[in-house]
Amino acid sequence: MNNCIGVFDSGVGGLSVLRALRGRLPGVPLRYLADSAHAPYGGREAAHIIGRSLALTQRLLEDGATLIVVACNTATVQAIAALRERWPALPFIGVEPGIKPAAAQTRTGRIAVMATAATVASARVQRLVEQHAGDAEVLLQGCSGVVDVIERADGDSAALLEVLRPYCERVRAFGADTVVLGCTHYPFVEPQIRELLGSAVQIIDTAQAIAERAASLWSGATSNGASLTLQTTGDPQALARMAAQWLRHDGDATRVMV
Numbered sequence: 220m221n222n223c224i225g226v227f228d229s230g231v232g233g234l235s236v237l238r239a240l241r242g243r244l245p246g247v248p249l250r251y252l253a254d255s256a257h258a259p260y261g262g263r264e265a266a267h268i269i270g271r272s273l274a275l276t277q278r279l280l281e282d283g284a285t286l287i288v289v290a291c292n293t294a295t296v297q298a299i300a301a302l303r304e305r306w307p308a309l310p311f312i313g314v315e316p317g318i319k320p321a322a323a324q325t326r327t328g329r330i331a332v333m334a335t336a337a338t339v340a341s342a343r344v345q346r347l348v349e350q351h352a353g354d355a356e357v358l359l360q361g362c363s364g365v366v367d368v369i370e371r372a373d374g375d376s377a378a379l380l381e382v383l384r385p386y387c388e389r390v391r392a393f394g395a396d397t398v399v400l401g402c403t404h405y406p407f408v409e410p411q412i413r414e415l416l417g418s419a420v421q422i423i424d425t426a427q428a429i430a431e432r433a434a435s436l437w438s439g440a441t442s443n444g445a446s447l448t449l450q451t452t453g454d455p456q457a458l459a460r461m462a463a464q465w466l467r468h469d470g471d472a473t474r475v476m477v
């Protein structure tokens with residue numbers, strides 16, 4: 220598929236961004252590449268995340284992508300500078316925790332970012348806080364283990380609530396009224412996060428803003444029939460099942476070696 224938007228994530232989480240892209244750009248060919256054989260990225264060294272991001276982008280380019288959406292906060296904060304350095308003429312859109320909209324919406328002046336350990340530890344997120352949090356106090360809450368459960372498709376299980384519970388308790392104790400989902404896997408467990416945080420909390424997810432940005436940058440083909448190609452380094456049936464559940468996409472996924 221030539222001339223498409225290439226989207227990658229460490230696994231299935233980027234489907235939350237893909238969902239917004241499909242809604243905003245219904246006729247644009249999309250290619251999604253999940254690195255589920257190497258997920259999660261959140262506990263990995265920067266060098267590993269950069270190496271995987273370079274390899275996945277290379278693969279998407281070989282398959283015809285002309286715009287790359289890094290649908291992973293962890294890969295964005297750790298690797299997007301290296302991607303832009305390697306392909307200076309290629310447009311990249313990254314996903315970063317929505318600290319700016321959260322700071323604009325909070326009424327108590329306390330916001331929390333729930334994200335992977337690698338994201339909350341990154342210098343880039345530190346900079347986002349310095350540039351955009353203003354007077355708001357920010358809790359950067361690493362949530363190890365959550366991505367693993369989602370990748371195993373245990374979305375409704377008690378295991379998921381148990382792994383989320385201590386993180387949500389810290390967010391509640393901090394007194395945040397606005398919580399940023401700083402990992403693209405988390406929108407798929409938003410009901411569980413809401414259950415643990417209480418319904419008064421505002422939840423910020425940047426998928427729609429990413430789709431708007433893609434719409435403003437896309438200058439390639441559109442057609443009447445939407446075309447979506449799903450690929451994974453892991454289990455294709457698991458990816459197809461999640462795309463059916465979360466995107467109402469009826470189609471297969473294939474396994475690729477990257």
Ligand code: DGL
Nearest residue numbers: 232259260261292293403
């Ligand atoms: N979806 C990725 C993100 O947005 C998850 C990273 C991981 O694999 O730990 O950060």
